[in-house]
Amino acid sequence: MRSRTLPLVLTAGLLAGCTGTDDGSGGDGATVTLSAPGEQLTLVADEDPAAASVSTSRALFERSGVAVVADADDRAGTLLGSSAAVGLGVPLLVVGADAEPLTAELERLGATHVLAVGEVELTAEEREVLAVPASAEAVEQATGLEFAGDEEVPADGDAPAVAGLTGDPVVALRGEEPAPGGSVDGSLPPVERADPLEDVLVLATGESVAGIATARAAGAQVVLTGTTDPRASADVVSALAEAPNASVVALGAGFAAEEGLDWKTATAATGEQLPGGGQTLFPGRLIVALYGHPGTSSLGLLGEQDLDGAITRAQEVAAPYEEVVDTPVVPAFEVIATVASSSAGEDGDYSYEAPVEQLRPWVEAAGEAGLYVVLDLQPGRTDFLTQAKRYQELLELPHVGLALDPEWRLRADQVHLTEIGQVGVDEVNQVITWLADLTRENALPQKLLVLHQFQLRMLPGRESVDLTRDELAVMIHADGQGAPGDKLATWAALRAGAQPELAWGWKNFIDEDLPMLSPAETIARVSPTPQLISYQ
Numbered sequence: 001m002r003s004r005t006l007p008l009v010l011t012a013g014l015l016a017g018c019t020g021t022d023d024g025s026g027g028d029g030a031t032v033t034l035s036a037p038g039e040q041l042t043l044v045a046d047e048d049p050a051a052a053s054v055s056t057s058r059a060l061f062e063r064s065g066v067a068v069v070a071d072a073d074d075r076a077g078t079l080l081g082s083s084a085a086v087g088l089g090v091p092l093l094v095v096g097a098d099a100e101p102l103t104a105e106l107e108r109l110g111a112t113h114v115l116a117v118g119e120v121e122l123t124a125e126e127r128e129v130l131a132v133p134a135s136a137e138a139v140e141q142a143t144g145l146e147f148a149g150d151e152e153v154p155a156d157g158d159a160p161a162v163a164g165l166t167g168d169p170v171v172a173l174r175g176e177e178p179a180p181g182g183s184v185d186g187s188l189p190p191v192e193r194a195d196p197l198e199d200v201l202v203l204a205t206g207e208s209v210a211g212i213a214t215a216r217a218a219g220a221q222v223v224l225t226g227t228t229d230p231r232a233s234a235d236v237v238s239a240l241a242e243a244p245n246a247s248v249v250a251l252g253a254g255f256a257a258e259e260g261l262d263w264k265t266a267t268a269a270t271g272e273q274l275p276g277g278g279q280t281l282f283p284g285r286l287i288v289a290l291y292g293h294p295g296t297s298s299l300g301l302l303g304e305q306d307l308d309g310a311i312t313r314a315q316e317v318a319a320p321y322e323e324v325v326d327t328p329v330v331p332a333f334e335v336i337a338t339v340a341s342s343s344a345g346e347d348g349d350y351s352y353e354a355p356v357e358q359l360r361p362w363v364e365a366a367g368e369a370g371l372y373v374v375l376d377l378q379p380g381r382t383d384f385l386t387q388a389k390r391y392q393e394l395l396e397l398p399h400v401g402l403a404l405d406p407e408w409r410l411r412a413d414q415v416h417l418t419e420i421g422q423v424g425v426d427e428v429n430q431v432i433t434w435l436a437d438l439t440r441e442n443a444l445p446q447k448l449l450v451l452h453q454f455q456l457r458m459l460p461g462r463e464s465v466d467l468t469r470d471e472l473a474v475m476i477h478a479d480g481q482g483a484p485g486d487k488l489a490t491w492a493a494l495r496a497g498a499q500p501e502l503a504w505g506w507k508n509f510i511d512e513d514l515p516m517l518s519p520a521e522t523i524a525r526v527s528p529t530p531q532l533i534s535y536q
Contacts, residue, residue: 028189028190029065029189029190029191029192030064030065030066030090030112030113030188030189030190030191030192031063031064031065031192032061032063032064032065032066032089032090032191032192032193032194033061033062033063033064033194034060034061034062034194034195034196034197034218034219035060035061035062036060036197036199036200036247037059037060037200037247037249038247039247040247040248041247041248041249041250041261041262041265042059042247042248042249042250043249043250043255043256043261044056044059044208044211044249044250044251044252044255045250045252045253045254045255045256046208046253047253048096049072049094049096049207049208049209049210050072050093050094050095050096050097050098050101050102051096051101052207052208052210052211052251052253053091053092053093053094053102053208053210053211053214054093054101054102054104054105055211056091056208056210056211056214056215056249056251057091057093057105057109057214058105058108059249060091060197060200060214060215060218060220060249061090061091061109061214061218063109063110064090064091064109064110064111065109065110065111065112065113065189065191066088066090066111066112066113066114066115066188066189066191067090067091067092067093067105067106067109067111067113067114067115068081068084068085068088068090068091068092068093068114068115068117069081069092069093069094069095069102069114069115069116069117069120069122070092070093070094070095070116070117070118070120070210071094071095071118071119071120071121072094072095072096072210074118074119074120074134075158075175076118076119076134076174076175076179077117077118077119077120077134078092078094078118078158078209078210079134079153079158079161079162079173079174079175079209080117080118080134080135080136080139080172080173080174080179081115081117081118081134081210081213082162082165082173082209082210082212082213082216083136083139083147083165083170083171083172083173084115084117084139084143084145085213085214085217086162086165086166086167086170086213086216086217087143087145087147087167087168087170088143088145088188088191088193088217089167089191089193089194089217089218089219090191090217091109091214091217091218092210092213092214092217093105093106093210093214094210095120095121095122099122106127111127112127112128113127113128113130113188113189114127114128114129114130115130115132115139115142115143115188116129116130116131116132117132117133117134117139118133118134118179119134128186130142130184130185130186130187130188132182132184133179133180133182134174134179135178135179135180135182136150136172136174136178138182138183138184139172141184141187142184142186142187142188143187143188144187144188144190145170147169147170147171147172148169148170148171149171149172150171150172150173150174150178151171151172151173151174152174152175152176153173153174153175155175155176158206158209159204159206159207159209159212159224160206160224161173162209162212162213162216163204163212163216163222163223163224165213165216166216167193167196167216167217167219194218194219195219196218196219196220197218197219197220198219198220198221199243199245199246199247200215200218200219200220200221200246200247200248200249201220201221201223201239201240201243201246201247201248201249202215202220202221202222202223202248202249202251203223203225203230203236203248203249203250203251203252203255203265204222204223204224204225204251204252205224205225205226205227205228205251205252205253205254205255206224206226206252207252207253207254208251208252211251212251215249215251220249221239221243221246223235223236223239225252228250228252228254228255228257228258228261229258229264229280229470230250230261230264230265230268231264231267231268231278231279231280231445231446232278232279232280232284233278234273234277234278236268237268237271237272237273237278237279238271238273240265240268240269240271241268241269241270241271242271244269248265250265259470260470263440263443264470266443267279267440267443267444267445270443272398272443272444272445273445274372274398274399274445274446275330275332275367275370275371275372275399276328276330276372277328278445279445279446280445280446280473281446281448281473281503281531282473282503282531283327283531284327284328285327285328285329285330285531286321286325286327286328286329286330286529286530286531286532286533287330287331287332287372287448287531287532287533288314288317288318288321288329288330288331288332288532288533288534288535289314289331289332289333289334289372289374289532289533289534289535290302290310290313290314290317290331290332290333290334290534290535291334291336291376291507291534291535291536292304292334292335292336292536293335293336293339293354294307294310294335294354294358294359294362296339299336299339300336300535300536301313301317301510301535301536302333302334302335307361307362307365308365310333310362311331311365311366311369311371314331314332314333314366314371315331315369315371317331317535318330318331318332320518320519320520321519321523321533323519323520324519324520324523324524325523325529330370330371330372331370331371331372332366332371332372332373332374332532332534333362333363333366333371333372333373333374334373334374334376334403334450334534335359335362335363335373335374335375335376336354336376336378337353337354337359337375337376337377337387337390337391338351338352338353338354338376338377338378338379338380338387338390339351339352339354339378340378340380340408340416341380341416342415342416342417347382348381349379349380349381349382350380350381350410350415350416351378351379351380351381351382351387351408353387353390356390356391356393356394359375359391359394360394363375363394363397363400364397366399367397367398367399367400371399372399372400372401372448373397373399373400373401374400374401374402374403374448374450375391375394375395375400375401375402375403376403376405376450376452377402377403377404377405378405378407378408379408379409379410380408380409380410380416381410381411381412381414383409383427383430384404384409384423384427384428384430384431385427385430385431385434388402388431388434388435389434392438395435395438395447396438396442396444398444398445399445400447401447401448401449401450402431402435402447402448402449402450403449403450403451403452403477404423404428404431404449404450404451404452405452406421406422406423406451406452406453406458406459407420407421407452407454407458408421409421409422409423420455420457420458421458422457422458422459422460423458423459424460424461425459425460425461425462425464425465426461428451428459428465429464429465429466431449432449432465432466432469432472432474433466433469435447435449435471435472436469436471436472437471439471439472440471444471446470446471446472446473447471447472447473448472448473448475448503448532449472449473449474449475450475450477450505450532451465451474451475451476451477452477452479453476453477453478453479453494454478454479454480454490454494455480456493456494462476462498463497463499465499465502467499467501467502473503474501474502474503475502475503475504475505475531475532476494476495476498476502476503476504476505477504477505477506477507477532477534478490478491478494478504478505478506478507479505479507479534479536480507481507481509481512481513482512482513482514483513483514484513484515484517484521484525487513488525488526491506491526503531503532504528504530504531504532505530505531505532505533505534506522506526506530506532506533506534507533507534507535507536508522508533508534508535508536509535509536510535510536
C-alpha cells in the first residue's frame with residue numbers, strides 16, 4: 001500500500017474573513033451554520049490563545065448568531081465558558097492583548113449576541129453583550145441551559161475536561177473553588193443548533209482550551225495527542241483509522257514545526273500499531289530481544305529451540321524487565337538473516353544469505369505473538385544495501401526493522417576473524433535513505449535501524465549519519481562482551497559526543513559476560529536506560 005499526501009491548509013486568526021450582512025438570527029432564535037474544512041488536513045497552529053480560538057472558529061463555523069467570550073487569562077471563565085459554548089453549540093473566543101482579531105471574527109460570524117463569562121472586558125458595537133460571572137447558576141439563567149451538575153477540574157486537567165464535554169447533557173466545569181453567583185440582566189435568544197460535524201477529527205496538543213471547546217461545540221471528535229507526531233499515540237492512530245474519510249484539524253502551536261505532518265497523519269490513518277502500541281518506537285517502550293539464527297544454537301539463544309519455544313523464551317526473558325522499568329516491555333527476535341561465513345561461497349562474499357522462505361515463518365509468527373523483529377546483516381564482502389534489498393518483502397511488514405553489523409563488513413582483501421570489520425558512513429546513509437523511502441512509500445510505522453558497534457573504528461564518520469528521517473529510529477547498539485566494568489567503559493566511549501537523536505541498545509552475553517548483568521542490574525547500572533536490550 002502507498003501513503004496519501006494530504007493537502008495542508010493553514011488557518012490564521014489574523015487573516016481577513018468573509019463579512020456577511022446576515023444578522024445571524026432566524027426570527028426569534030440565533031442560527032448556527034457549520035462547515036467541515038475543505039481539505040483533509042487543516043493546521044491551526046497559532047501560539048497566541050486568542051488567535052488560536054479565532055482560527056478554530058474560522059475552520060469549523062460559517063455563521064453563529066451567538067458566541068461565548070472569556071478572557072485568555074481567566075481560567076474560571078474559560079472553563080465555564082467552554083461548558084456554555086458546548087451546551088449551546090456555538091464558538092468560544094478568548095480575548096487577548098489585541099482585541100481586533102476577536103472583533104473581526106464576531107463580524108464574520110454574524111454574531112448579534114455575545115455571552116461574556118467571567119472577568120472579561122468586551123466592547124462590541126452593534127452587538128448585545130450579556131456579561132455574567134463565572135457561576136454555573138448565572139450561565140444557566142442567561143442561556144436557558146440546565147447543567148447536569150458541576151465538575152472540579154484539577155490544575156493540569158483543563159484540556160482533557162473540555163475535550164470530554166458533550167452538548168447534552170453538559171456539565172459545568174470549574175476550578176478548585178466554585179464562583180459565587182450573581183445577578184443576570186437579560187438572556188440570550190434561543191440557539192438553533194446545527195447538525196454536528198461528525199466527519200471532523202481534531203488532534204489537539206492541549207494548549208488551546210478554547211479551540212478544543214469550539215471543536216466540541218461543533219460536534220467534532222477531539223483526541224488529545226500528547227505530542228505533535230500523530231504516529232506516536234495509539235489512541236490517535238486508532239481514532240484516525242476509525243474515521244478514514246474525516247477531515248483532520250491539527251490544533252496546537254507545536255504542529256507548525258512538525259515536518260511531514262501530512263504523511264505522518266496519512267500513515268497513522270492506516271491503523272497499523274507496533275507491538276506496544278502507536279507507530280513510533282521511542283520513547284514509549286523497552287525492547288528485549290533474543291539474538292541468533294533459526295535452527296543454529298551456536299549463533300545465539302534464538303536458535304536453541306524451535307519457533308514456538310523461541311517465542312515463549314523471548315517472552316520469559318523480557319518479563320523480568322516489567323518489574324524494573326515504567327515503560328511497556330516488548331519481547332523481540334533479532335534474527336541473523338545473513339551469517340558471516342568462513343568460505344567465500346558461490347558469490348564470493350563470505351556471507352550466507354538465508355532464504356526469505358526460511359525466515360518468513362519466524363517473522364510472521366513473532367508478529368502474531370506481539371513480538372518485534374530485527375533482521376541482522378553480516379554482509380562479508382558485499383555491501384549492506386545489496387543485502388537489505390534481498391529482504392524487502394519482510395521489511396514491508398510493520399513490525400520488522402533492520403540491523404547492520406560492521407564487525408562482519410569486509411574489504412575485498414579481508415576474511416572474517418582476522419580483524420574487526422568496519423563500514424563507512426556513506427554506505428550507512430544509503431541504507432537509511434532506502435529504508436526510510438520504503439517505509440514512507442508503504443505507509444509503515446517507524447522502523448528501527450540498529451548499528452552494532454563496540455569499537456569507535458567500526459563506524460568512521462558516525463557523526464555524519466543521517467538522523468533527519470523520521471521514518472526511522474536509528475540506534476547504536478553496544479554489543480561488546482566481557483566484564484561489566486569493561487562493557488560500561490565501552491558504553492561511555494561510544495556515547496561520548498554522540499548525536500542526541502540516536503537511540504541506544506545494550507547486549508548481554510549469557511556465556512561470555514563475566515558475570516552477566518541481571519535485568520535489575522542492567523537497568524540500574526547502564527545509564528541512560530537502553531531502549532533495546534538483546535541476549536546472545
